[in-house]
Amino acid sequence: MGLTLDRCLSLMCVIMILLPSLCFSQNYYVSSRATYYGSPDCFGTPTGACGYKDYGSTVNGGEVTGVSKLFKNGTGCGACYQVRCKYSKHCSEDGVKVVVTDHGEGDNTDFVLSARAYNKLALQGQAEILFSYGVVDIEYKRISCQYPGYNLMFKVHEHSRFPNYLALVAIYQAGVSEITAVELWQEDCQEWRGMRRAYGAVWDMPNPPQGAINLRFQVSGSKWVQLKSLIPSEWKAGATYNTAIQLD
Structure with missing residues (x-):
C-alpha cells in the first residue's frame, strides 16, 4: 500500500530534523x-x-x-x-x-x-x-585535511620500473574522502584496467599502458574522477604529477 501525501510529508519532516543531528554526530x-x-x-x-x-x-x-x-x-x-x-x-x-x-x-x-x-x-x-x-x-x-596551495598529486613510487612496473601513491589529499579504487585506460583494448592496492596507499600495475596515461579514481566507493594524460609517456620513478584538482 502506498504512502499518503500526509505521511510522505511527515516522513520528510523527520528526515530533515534528523539530518542536522546526524551531521553533527560526526563531530563527536x-x-x-x-x-x-x-x-x-x-x-x-x-x-x-x-x-x-x-x-x-x-x-x-x-x-x-x-x-x-x-x-x-x-x-x-x-x-x-x-x-x-x-x-x-x-x-x-x-x-x-x-x-x-x-x-x-x-x-x-x-x-x-x-x-x-x-x-x-x-x-x-x-x-x-x-x-x-x-x-x-x-x-x-x-x-577534513587541508593543504593550502597544494592540489592532489599522484607520485610515481620509487619502486616503479619504467616501462614494466608502475606504482602510484596519492599525496596532498584534502577533505575527508577516501580513494577506494584506481584504474588506467588501456587504449588498444578500449577498457579501464584496475590497479591493485599493493599496500597502504600504494596502487600498482605490471605492464602498464604505453604512452601518456589516462587515470581515474573512485572516491569513497561511489564518485569517479577522471584525469586525462596525467602520467606522461616517459614517466620516472619518484616523479610527482599535479592533478590540478583537490578533493572536498
Whole structure:
C-alpha cells in the first residue's frame, strides 16, 4: 500500500530534523589511548606502512601518526584527526591535528604519534610529564585535511620500473574522502584496467599502458574522477604529477 501525501510529508519532516543531528554526530570525540615513537629529528618515519616515503615523515610539519584499527587495510592512509589528551593539568585544549602515515599499535592504543605530534598534546612546559607517562588517555575525531596551495598529486613510487612496473601513491589529499579504487585506460583494448592496492596507499600495475596515461579514481566507493594524460609517456620513478584538482 502506498504512502499518503500526509505521511510522505511527515516522513520528510523527520528526515530533515534528523539530518542536522546526524551531521553533527560526526563531530563527536571518541575516547581512546595514544603513545609515541622516537626518531632522531622527531619527525615521522619514511618507512611507514602507507608507502609515503619522505612525504610521510614531513607532511603537516611532521605531526603524523600511525594508527591501528583506523588504518583500515590502507584505506585510512592520509586521513586527518584532531587528537587531544584528557589530563587538564598537562594537556592543551585543542591538542594536535595529525595525518595518518603508518600502521602502528601500542598498549591498547589507537594512535602512535610522532614525537612532534605528541609534544603538541601538552600545555607549555608540561610535555616532559606526558612523555614520562608513555601512554595517555585521549579523545579524537575525524577532521577534513587541508593543504593550502597544494592540489592532489599522484607520485610515481620509487619502486616503479619504467616501462614494466608502475606504482602510484596519492599525496596532498584534502577533505575527508577516501580513494577506494584506481584504474588506467588501456587504449588498444578500449577498457579501464584496475590497479591493485599493493599496500597502504600504494596502487600498482605490471605492464602498464604505453604512452601518456589516462587515470581515474573512485572516491569513497561511489564518485569517479577522471584525469586525462596525467602520467606522461616517459614517466620516472619518484616523479610527482599535479592533478590540478583537490578533493572536498
